[in-house]
Structures are given as structure tokens and as C-alpha cells.
Amino acid sequence: MxxxxxxxxxxxxAGGAQASGGVDSLRCEGRVNPMGIDAPRPVLSWVLTGNERGIRQVAYQVIVSGKKGERWNSGKVTSNRSIGIPYKGKALESREALTWKVRVWTNYGVSAWSAPAHWTMGLLRSSDWTAQWIGYEHGFPWDSVSKYSRLSARYFRKTFDNPQKVRRATLYIVGLGHYEAYINGQRVGDDVLTQIPTDYTKEVDYRTYDVTENITKGANALSVVLGNGRFFTMRPKYKPLKIKEFGFPRLLYQLEITREDGSVARVVSDGSWLFAADGPIRSNNEYDGEEYDATKEPGNWLRPEVLPSWGAALKAQTQDPIRVVDVVHPAGLKEIKPGTWIMDMGRNMAGWVQLKVRGERGTKVTLRFAETLREDGSLDMANLRDARATDVYTLKGEGLEVWHPVFVYHGFQYVSIEGYPGTPALSDFEGQVVSDGLDTLGTWTSSNDLFNRIYANACRSIQSDYKYLPLDCPQRNERMPWLGDRAVGCLGESFWVDNHRLYAQWLDDMEAAQKKDGSLPDVAPAYWNYYSDNMTWPGTYLMVADMLYRQFGDAAPIRKHYASMKRWILYMHERYGPLTKDKYGDWCAPPGVASTGGTLIATAYDAHLLDLMTGFAPLAGSPADVPRWKKMRAVAARAFDSAFAKAADSTATASLLPLVFDLTKDTARLLRTLARYTHVATGVIGTGWLMRGLTDNGLSNLAYRVANNRDYPGWGYMVEQGATTIWERWNGNTAESSMNSRNHVMLLGDLLPWLYEDLAGIKAGTPGxxxxxxxxxxxxxxxxxxxxxxxxxxxxxxxxxxxxxxxxxxxxxxxxxxxxxxxxxxxxxxxxxxxxxxxxxxx
Structure with missing residues (x-):
């Protein structure tokens, strides 16, 4: 040009603003007015407003107040920091309700005080809990505790009398694996699939709800329905060395009511509650679906078992809850044989279908879910492996009935409908997309319609695979948080949604899964027992922490996890030396592309991760470690040069890694190699550095061409083949079905960072x-x-x-x-x- x-x-x-600007978007621990936090020194942030050019904060003042008066007055603090300000006031107490405000001084003057914001503290000590774990550690005759488990939901109820009006009522609750809570017949909260999946033996998260409006003067009824989630695993009594099991669902429930006269009453889970399992939810299994019999009401009430203390640490939930985040109206409905209809949602999605139906009592409507169809128009469920992905609804027979499952979800575009009374209509169904309820941070569009469609597909896959954890896929008998899928993907995702707390929690899961010898798993939480000693998959531990620091300015995860990261790095070096180990190689490269050696990949990643540790050490308060990491990095670089210098141009990935990790001086030879690849020729590892690696080395037109290809292989090819999400395989339309998800994120690589940082020109120059x-x-x-x-x-x-x-x-x-x-x-x-x-x- x-x-x-x-x-x-x-x-x-723009004119008309105050010369000093203002303050808005107050957040505590990254959230707006959070309830039940357990950070003893919460972190506060705010955003300056104003239309003037060059507004700079030069000082701030924060005031935090509670029932006991002023808890912290920072005074005027000379600082330009507006993010990550730690609370430095008096020690906070369990249940304490705080109000805070801030004003700032800028180069234009002093602002007005912000509108007040709020937070409440959770239960900070184990002694704050007087509730007991309750449940029932057995199946019932209609259940099946086997490989294809069928376990009915567990129902709990309790009544109590409240003699006064309520000033405040707060519910603290844990329901392993999922739960729905009701007070006086009204649902508590609007979240779904509630209860964060963790390694439940290490950590269990509790949720806090303000239920002041739910409690009435006089008689009150509490009820909770427990589903299985990951706690009662989807495939129990099957491959016990691989699949981790936890037990039968259990409940911890603590309702605290402050009455009009100031007295406090507690209603807690204990042996006085009633329990039943013979209710309408006959089975709920994340892989296999949910069966609901509307003719049944919970009956045969028993006393629950009061269970021993679970032993895992109780922690306040910090993540955004899962919600219904979108509604998809079906695009087509066709009868393929008498009584069997195929519904096309028009796009791949993760969630469930809500149906409306009228019919005779006992009529069963069966819904089966799949991503693709066979040539005869029927569902192709082969790529689900042994996941049955089937919901069954039995009608009550009393007018219009509306239903959707509550403890399972599916990944699908097509739905088979059988047993529907009469002729179904499109208006009888809607798809409800279920995902973490994260704030949208980014928007991106261009004159290139193909890029816009690829971007939309990417967002749908990210949304589909967020379920409190960053999962690999939403449909087959896997749905696991594989570390390698998100090493670079987490960065691209952060440009679309606020995944800060999701990934901070995931780092905790990784640390919890670390073995005593320092090894890290390939899946975290380690629901599958895969510890294969890679540099690439476990290296995600460091790369996610780096993303949180660079994108959100949050160094706390680095400080928190530095010791564990150090143990892992030293474990790998002590066991394998500088030519480190890798199991998966450049996973899912296009068929026919020469493979990139795992040791080459691992050694290059080792050098990159040691660079990260060099930067982490001062942030973690360990500057004395810097020389050690630099020395180890130099050893890794020499080992790479000695072993792989001649092979570094053998594949696109082998050429990219030494370029982006600064492991070669022979850049011209590697760039000549890369220039030969006008299509994607990389797998998960190489694609993570492809677009930025080309662009940063003067090949931006080639990067554009690779992204803009409509033929095989590439993201555009997926679009041309009708994809509405990102595939697991570059040849997803022809690949063998056993590992061929049509809704995956790992092949996105660094496409989204390239769209934002390079094409749009929005990149962090300093953290945050x-x-x-x-x-x-x-x-x-x-x-x-x-x-x-x-x-x-x-x-x-x-x-x-x-x-x-x-x-x-x-x-x-x-x-x-x-x-x-x-x-x-x-x-x-x-x-x-x-x-x-x-x-x-x-x-």
C-alpha cells in the first residue's frame, strides 16, 4: 500500500463532562456486588470515566464500611493503579456485609465519590458450619450402579416455622454432584447445573444466595433435588484405574435467618430432614441423558443418613454460574418414518431441548441427540461412542406440559423425536444453550465474510465447551478438561469473554491434581488418571497463569502457584533431562502431513516455559531463582540446537517453534520452509503459534491466505462444509467417527489472538x-x-x-x-x- x-x-x-471525570464499574474479586466471598483481603478494581483526552489517575481513596462502622479508609493514596487494589483494613468476619466507594484524583482534578458497591463475606472458618452432610449411600431397586449407571435423583425436604418478619436470610449450600434448591415452592437462583465440578476429595465449593424474599412469616418449606453430576460418575464400576469415583450424592445446607428483633435462627441439614428417591427424575447421567416421569411425585419418604464429614476443604464459589445463555429455535422438522421425526436446530449447540406437549397420561416422548445425520436422514450417533444421549419424558396427562432436563446437557444439532402424541410443530420445541454466564468482552467483524463466519463458529464452540471447566467437547463419553486443548486457546477465548475466574479456578484444579513427586496430569481435575509426563499438556499450567497476568493484570495466580510450577519443572528435568518428554506430539495434524517429533516439541516448549518461569520468579517474590531458570533455559536451547537444528525445517511445526521461542539464528531457512505451506499443516501445538508466528516474521500475507482458504485443510473448509462450530479434526467430514467431535476448540490455535492483536491491532503492551x-x-x-x-x-x-x-x-x-x-x-x-x-x- x-x-x-x-x-x-x-x-x-465529546463535551459536557466534568473536567475530572468519574468512577464506574466497581468490582470486588472481579465481580459486581459478590456474595459470600472468602478472600480475607479482597481485591478491588474500578474504571475511570470521562471524555477528555489523556485522563490519568494520580491518586485514589477507598472507603469500606460495615455494620461495625468504617472498616477501611485508605486515605489519599498516590498511585495510578485502578485494578488489583488489595483491601488493607480491619480483619473481616464471617457473614459481614460491606459497602464501599472510591474517588480518584486525575490530571484534570478530583472526581465525585462513586455510587456505592457491596460485597458480603462467606463462612471463613470451619466452625461456622453447623450443618451436617446428609444423603443415602445406596442405590434403590430401580437404580443400576453399573457401567451404564442409572441413578434416580434424591429429594430432600424440611419444614419449619418462622415467627417474625425477616430482616435478612442467607443460604449456604453444597449439593454433590448437582442440585436445585426451592423455598416455599420457588426456585432459588437462576443458575443451572449448579455445583462446580472439582476433585471433590480435595476441594468442594459452596454457593451463597440471598433468600430474604423467599422466607415468609409462619410456616416455610425447604426442598432440594440432588442430581449426580461428576460426583456419582457417569461410568462407575468400569475401568477403576482410569476413572475416579467419589460416591452417592450428598447435601450440606445452612440457612441463616436474621429476624426483625435481631435474633438469628439457623435451619441446617441433619437427621431431621426427610429423604426420597422414588420421584419423577428416574435417571440422570451426563453422558446418557435424563428420564423424567411426570406421573410420579416423590414418595416413600425416609430419614436420610447423616454422613461423616466429607473431609475436603470448603471454599466459596468464585466462578460465574452456569445459565441458559441463549435460545435457539429449530430450523426444520421432518418425519423420516411413521412416528419418528428428525428436528434440525440449524446449528450445533450444547444444552438441551425444552418441549411442550399434550397427551394421555403415561405417554412417553423420547428425544435422542446427535451432531450429524446418516444418508437415510436418521441420527448418526457413532461419534458419541457409548454415550446414549437420550432424554425420556413421561406425560402426566393434565393439559399443556412443558419440560426440559435439569441435570444433564447434550452436544447436538439434530434431535430424533419418538412417541410424540399427534403431529409435532417447530413451535413445540426450543433449544436452550447452557454455558457459564460470562460477560462478553470483545467484538470483531471485518469485510471478509468468511472470517466473520469462522469467528462466529469459534464463539459457539467456546460457549459450548465451558461448563465450569474448559472441556474438550460437549457430546461424547468424554467431556474432559484436557490441559493441552487450552494452552493457547485460553488467550483467544479471553478476547471474547471474561474467562478470568474460570481459568483461575482451573489452575487450582491443576495444583490439586499434582502428585507429591511433582508430576502434573493431562486432565484436571484428574477424573481420568492420565499422568504421562509431557511438557506440552501440563505446561498449560504456566501458560494459563501467564495469560491471566497479561490479559487481566492479575499476578496473584503466579504467586499462588509458583511453588507448584517449580516442583513440576524440576521433576521433569530431574527425570528426563534437557531433551524432555512428550506423548501426544503435534496432535491432530492434517492426515498425510509428516509428523513432528515429540522430543523436538517438548524441548522447544521446555525453553519457552523456562522463559515464563524467569518472568514469574520476581512476581512470586523469588528473584533469586532467576539465574537458575536462565541457566536451565540456556541448556535447553543448546540441547535443541544440537539435536534438532537440521530437523527444524522438516515440518511446519518444527519450523515455527524455534522461530517463536527464539531458538535459532537460521531464520531465513525456516521462513523458506514455512512459505511452502499455503494451507494449515499443523496440529494442536503448531496451530497455537501459526498465525502470529507467520505475521511476526514478515509473512502476514501468507497468514491471511492460510486463514482465508476455503478448501482443505483449514477453518474456512469447515465453514464451506456447513460447520457452525469448530471441528476436532481438520478432516472432520470424512474422519473415522470414534474421535471426531464436531464441536471442539483445540484447532482454533492462535486464530483469535491474531484477529484481535494483529488484524485489529489491540494487544496488551503491559499486563492488563x-x-x-x-x-x-x-x-x-x-x-x-x-x-x-x-x-x-x-x-x-x-x-x-x-x-x-x-x-x-x-x-x-x-x-x-x-x-x-x-x-x-x-x-x-x-x-x-x-x-x-x-x-x-x-x-
């Missing part, structure tokens, strides 16, 4: 985007790119358009941040403070 010498800079300033690097790569065949991203400092916007006579770039930089702006094709950069700008260059 040829340009003239004149650059027009138009500053677009205090400095934003805005350096868009403008490919001549791309007419425009428009993207936004809500950083911890506020919204960044970048929109450029390439017209015949000019190139125009619209920018927005949030207050208290600054940007280093690079114009394509020009040397040097501009330093811009906050504000709204238009940069225009005539050609």
Missing part, C-alpha cells in the same frame, strides 16, 4: 492493557476491520478502513491507559493518551 506523506489526526472530543500496542496488519484484500475489547481499564475500540484514496483508522483508548500506535507501512509510533481519535492517511 503506497501512501503520501501527510497524516491527518482528528481528535473527536495499561499500555495498549495498536499495530494493525493491513492486508490489501481486506477492506475493513472493526473490533472492541473491554480491558480492565475500560473499552478499547479499533476500526480501520482501506479505501481507494485513503486509509482511515478510528480509535478509542480508555481513561488511565495509553496506547502506542503504529501506522501500517511507517516507521516509528505515536504515543496517545485516552480519548477518541481518527487517524487518516491519504494515498
Amino acid at each position: 503506497k501512501r503520501g506523506l501527510t497524516i491527518w489526526i482528528l481528535l473527536l472530543l 492493557f495499561g499500555l495498549i500496542i495498536m499495530k494493525p496488519v493491513c492486508v490489501d484484500s481486506l477492506g475493513f476491520v472493526r473490533a472492541s475489547y473491554r480491558t480492565p481499564y475500560g473499552l478499547v475500540y479499533s476500526a480501520w478502513e482501506n479505501e481507494p484514496d485513503k486509509w482511515t483508522w478510528h480509535l478509542r483508548i480508555p481513561p488511565n491507559a495509553r496506547a502506542r500506535v503504529y501506522l501500517p507501512g511507517r516507521k516509528g509510533s505515536l504515543e496517545l493518551g485516552s480519548g477518541v481519535y481518527t487517524l487518516e492517511e491519504r494515498k
